[in-house]
Amino acid sequence: MTYHRLQILESLSNLDSQQAEKVLEYIKGLPLKARDEEKYRMFKHQAMNEIRMALTNEQLKATF
Structure with a gap:
């Protein structure tokens, strides 16, 4: 691990200096990307639950 850091x-x-600035901007943006990905995962999870519930309700309606 230390070897990789070195x-x-x-x-x-x-x-x-320009390359270093780009690297610094990228590093600063990493936490924002992680938050965006977490928001996306939560949105996707909620959407899949809603789709599952809708499909279940449609199946219940079709059986009656």
């Missing part, structure tokens, strides 16, 4: 630090030191 490799990352070494590669970062080889970047010019």
